[in-house]
Amino acid sequence: MYGTPWSDGVGGVSQRPIKPGESFRHKWTATQYGSYWYHAHEKIQMEDGLMGAIVIHPRKDIPKPFAWISTDSKAQAAMIRAEQKVTPLLLSDFRHTTSIETWDITLKAGFELPCFDSVLINGMGSARCRSADEITSLLSPEQVFFLQTFNSSMTDKA
Secondary structure (H helix, E strand, C coil), X not given: CCCCHHHCCCECCCECCCCCCCCCCCCCCCCXXXXXXXXXXXXXXXXXXXXXXXXXXXXXXCCCCHHHHCCCHHHHHHHHHHHHCCXXXXXXXXXXXXXHHHHHXXXXXXXXXXXXXXXXXXXXXXXXXXXXXXXXXXXXXXXXXXXXXXXXXXXXXX
């Protein structure tokens, strides 16, 4: 993003927001190769999955540092192959509710939900969703007292 910081910001703060149905094209010059990621800056967009990997390959004339890592020619060849066929690894949190549903729950609860259902690896994962009864069975006596005092109970989101 070197030289274009205004295009990596929050709509209404460092750049104009992109209106529904419109688009925004960001043109920039890559100055460093490597693996990076892009993501939305609006709460609902990132939470609903607007993010991904960006891989910038080095120019062919850039010297490879692999000889500094290993003197073994097979190891160096393996590193060159790995560089050419990079597979990004993107880890992300995931809730089994949409961002709008999560926001509604947050407003009703009066605090931001710290609970995520699973961790995704390149968009794939699994989750073990405990029932409200199972969650309640794991409560300490102090937690049970607190809930009874406020006439409350646990939900599947705890």
